[in-house]
Amino acid sequence: MPKKSVLVTFLGVVCAACLAVRITNIKVPATYTIDAANQSDMLVLDCDYDHFSNETGFVLKWLFNDIPIYQWIPSQKPFALPLMKGLVNLTYVASSETFFRHKALWISKISWNLTGEYTCHVQTFQSTDKKSAKLQIIVPERKLELRHKTDDKGVVTINCIVKRIFPEPKIIVELQDKDEYRKVDIIDIRSEREFDGLYNVEVERD
Numbered sequence: 317m318p319k320k321s322v323l324v325t326f327l328g329v330v331c332a333a334c335l336a337v338r339i340t341n342i343k344v345p346a347t348y349t350i351d352a353a354n355q356s357d358m359l360v361l362d363c364d365y366d367h368f369s370n371e372t373g374f375v376l377k378w379l380f381n382d383i384p385i386y387q388w389i390p391s392q393k394p395f396a397l398p399l400m401k402g403l404v405n406l407t408y409v410a411s412s413e414t415f416f417r418h419k420a421l422w423i424s425k426i427s428w429n430l431t432g433e434y435t436c437h438v439q440t441f442q443s444t445d446k447k448s449a450k451l452q453i454i455v456p457e458r459k460l461e462l463r464h465k466t467d468d469k470g471v472v473t474i475n476c477i478v479k480r481i482f483p484e485p486k487i488i489v490e491l492q493d494k495d496e497y498r499k500v501d502i503i504d505i506r507s508e509r510e511f512d513g514l515y516n517v518e519v520e521r522d
Contacts, residue, residue, distance in 0.1 A: 336443035344449035363436035
C-alpha cells in the first residue's frame with residue numbers, strides 16, 4: 317500500500333511538470349541592418365510558448381540586457397517600460413488567441429543602441445520559463461572613400477575612410493595583382509566615435 321502512494325505522488329509531480337508554461341522558441345534575428353532608404357522596415361521579436369488552462373496569473377515580459385522593457389497581461393493592454401517607451405508599437409497583434417495576442421515585440425524606432433541580449437519571460441502563479449537571444453544592429457556606412465597618392469620618391473600611400481558606421485569595423489586593404497588579391501599591412505588606424513555612437517574609421521598604408 318505505501319508503494320502505491322509513492323507512485324501516485326510521483327506521477328502527480330510529473331504531470332504538473334508536463335503542464336507547466338514553457339517557451340518553445342524565441343524569434344530574435346542575429347543581425348538587423350538599418351535601411352536608411354526604407355524607414356518602414358519592421359523589427360519584430362517573437363516568442364512561442366505552451367500555455368495550459370489549468371494555470372492562472374499569466375504574465376509575459378520582454379527584457380533587454382536583463383532590464384524589463386515590455387509587459388503584457390491578457391486581461392490588460394500591453395505597456396512599454398521606461399527604456400523602451402515610445403519605441404514600441406503597443407497596438408501590434410501577433411495572434412487572435414487570447415493568451416498569445418500581444419506576445420511579440422514590434423520595435424518601431426530602431427537604432428544602433430538596441431544591440432544586445434533580449435529575453436522572453438513567461439510566468440504564471442504555478443510556473444515560469446525564459447529564453448534569450450542576442451541581436452546585433454548594423455548601421456551601414458554613410459560614406460566610403462579610397463584614396464591614394466604618390467610622393468616624389470614613388471612611394472604610394474593608400475587611405476581607406478569609412479564614416480558613420482556601426483559597429484566599429486575591421487578594415488582590410490587588398491591589392492590586386494593580375495588575378496590574385498594580396499592583403500597589405502596597415503601602418504596607421506584612426507578611429508573616432510561621434511556623439512551619437514556611430515564610428516568614423518581611417519586606415520593608412522604606405
